[in-house]
Amino acid sequence: MKTHNSLFIGLLISSLLHVVIAIATSVAPSFKPGAVGVRQLSVTLAPNMEKPAPQEPQQVPPIPKPSIRKNQQQSPTAPIKVADRPVPRVRPEKTKITPKTEATDHVEDSLPPRMEEIRGAWNRVKRTPGSSMATPQTRPEMTSASVSPPSGSSSIANEPDKTSGAQSAVITREQHYLAVLRERVEREKFYPPVSKRRGEEGQVVVGFVIRKDGELTDFTIIQSSGIRRLDNAALRTLRGISPFEPIPEILRRQEWTLSVPIVYSLSQNKTIKK
Numbered sequence: 001m002k003t004h005n006s007l008f009i010g011l012l013i014s015s016l017l018h019v020v021i022a023i024a025t026s027v028a029p030s031f032k033p034g035a036v037g038v039r040q041l042s043v044t045l046a047p048n049m050e051k052p053a054p055q056e057p058q059q060v061p062p063i064p065k066p067s068i069r070k071n072q073q074q075s076p077t078a079p080i081k082v083a084d085r086p087v088p089r090v091r092p093e094k095t096k097i098t099p100k101t102e103a104t105d106h107v108e109d110s111l112p113p114r115m116e117e118i119r120g121a122w123n124r125v126k127r128t129p130g131s132s133m134a135t136p137q138t139r140p141e142m143t144s145a146s147v148s149p150p151s152g153s154s155s156i157a158n159e160p161d162k163t164s165g166a167q168s169a170v171i172t173r174e175q176h177y178l179a180v181l182r183e184r185v186e187r188e189k190f191y192p193p194v195s196k197r198r199g200e201e202g203q204v205v206v207g208f209v210i211r212k213d214g215e216l217t218d219f220t221i222i223q224s225s226g227i228r229r230l231d232n233a234a235l236r237t238l239r240g241i242s243p244f245e246p247i248p249e250i251l252r253r254q255e256w257t258l259s260v261p262i263v264y265s266l267s268q269n270k271t272i273k274k
Contacts, residue, residue, distance in 0.1 A: 169250065170250055170251060173248055173250050173251060174251055177245070177247070177248060177251070178258075180245065181244060181258075181260070182260065184241050184244065185237060185238070185241060185260055185262065188237060188240055188241055189237050189262060189264075190233045190236050190237045190240065191233065191264055192229050192230070192233050194229065195227070195229055195230060195233070195264065196266065199266065200227050200229065200230060200264070201264050201265050201266060202225025202226055202227055202230050202263075202264055203223070203225055203261055203262070203263045203264070204221065204223065204224065204225045204230055204231050204233075204234035204261070204262045204264070205221075205222040205223035205259055205260070205261045205262075206219060206220070206221060206222065206234050206235060206238055206259065206260055206262060207219070207220045207221075207222045207257070207258070207259040208220070208238055208257075208258060208259070208260075209255055209256065209257050209258075210244060210247065210255065210256045210258060211247075211254075211255050212246060212247050212253065212254050212255065213243065213246050214242075214243040214244040214245050214246040214247070215242055215243045215244075216238055216239070216241070216242035216243070216244060217242075219235050219238055219239070221234075221235070222259055223261075225264065230264050233264070234262040237262060238260070
């Protein structure tokens with residue numbers, strides 16, 4: 001028993017020693033062998049060079065401060081003066097006034113002779129021997145001649161009569177042309193037989209345009225009769241009379257917009273004139 005205890009104690013002590021040594025080696029810093037107490041010095045050798053003599057500092061002249069700010073501060077609100085442009089002097093043009101000699105001569109000629117001139121002429125007549133007594137010749141006075149009207153004035157006075165005559169001729173020709181057109185419409189008016197049997201009556205106002213050559217175009221129903229059959233019959237009537245007579249030259253129309261009322265009545269079959 002004693003031997004076993006001593007072995008156990010010995011093993012325990014040895015294990016503890018191993019643990020302590022392991023801890024010490026892990027904690028203690030590692031030192032290189034032969035490095036204890038030795039210091040390494042690095043020495044660099046350089047040639048001996050003379051130091052340059054210290055240069056004396058050069059005196060730099062002071063930089064003058066700009067005087068712009070002072071000027072600006074002294075006159076902050078100085079107005080800008082603009083030199084006045086020289087205004088060119090306009091020389092007045094001298095206009096030469098030429099006297100009208102013709103007018104003055106004419107006036108002098110028209111004036112009666114002065115008394116001095118008459119006396120001088122009278123003395124000259126007396127001095128010349130053998131000359132008969134003569135009176136001073138005076139220029140004939142200008143008499144105001146009656147201005148006769150020009151020969152064309154009579155035609156100008158008669159021009160309104162000719163104009164009224166031409167207008168009356170145009171109006172007469174126009175009325176005759178429209179009367180012939182109404183007669184043609186009434187003569188060739190189409191009355192549908194169905195409307196006659198049913199007693200349908202009414203008035204249709206149809207608008208159209210007649211060209212210079214007499215062709216009728218642009219038919220429109222301006223006023224309906226209320227019966228579609230009669231409206232279509234009125235349009236058929238106007239299409240049937242185209243082409244009509246050409247527009248007379250005296251009317252001076254290239255085209256003429258007209259409207260005509262067409263009456264459908266069983267008792268009287270005629271066009272109602274407005």
